[in-house]
Amino acid sequence: MRDYTKTIELKTTTGAKITVSQTLTLSKTINADGDKVCVECCDLGPVEAVIDGFPDQSCFINFPEPKQEKMGLIYGCIGKLGLLKDNYDKVVELVEAVKRHPAWIAKQSKIDDNIKANKALDAQRKANGYCEKCGSYCYGDC
Numbered sequence: 629m630r631d632y633t634k635t636i637e638l639k640t641t642t643g644a645k646i647t648v649s650q651t652l653t654l655s656k657t658i659n660a661d662g663d664k665v666c667v668e669c670c671d672l673g674p675v676e677a678v679i680d681g682f683p684d685q686s687c688f689i690n691f692p693e694p695k696q697e698k699m700g701l702i703y704g705c706i707g708k709l710g711l712l713k714d715n716y717d718k719v720v721e722l723v724e725a726v727k728r729h730p731a732w733i734a735k736q737s738k739i740d741d742n743i744k745a746n747k748a749l750d751a752q753r754k755a756n757g758y759c760e761k762c763g764s765y766c767y768g769d770c
């Protein structure tokens with residue numbers, strides 16, 4: 629399956645172009661004891677920013693509280709690139725758009741199902757006398 633990449637373009641306060649992208653990797657080649665095998669996956673990559681005239685930045689961070697900088701209120705950042713409200717909102721929309729991909733939604737659903745299955749298994753074990761202290765069915769004899 630082909631990877632899914634979403635890209636948007638922003639401007640800095642000085643007018644430099646910023647190309648922001650995030651990729652959902654849907655297949656990768658792994659090394660299985662020397663055999664190269666292509667497997668399906670669903671890995672969400674970091675938010676990356678290519679900025680004209682500046683080093684590339686990556687890793688999107690939401691600030692719990694906006695920070696006051698000389699260019700204005702910063703709501704988050706990509707690496708060292710501070711994001712004003714307008715650009716911040718566009719980056720949040722980009723991340724949400726990537727997370728609306730059917731493969732990502734299916735992965736989250738599977739994770740939720742596995743959590744429910746693990747809780748049901750734990751409850752069943754406990755009801756059958758499983759002791760978490762010693763890790764066996766000792767029925768309190770440990």
Ligand SMILES: [Zn+2]
Nearest residue numbers: 759762766770
């Ligand atoms: Zn025990």
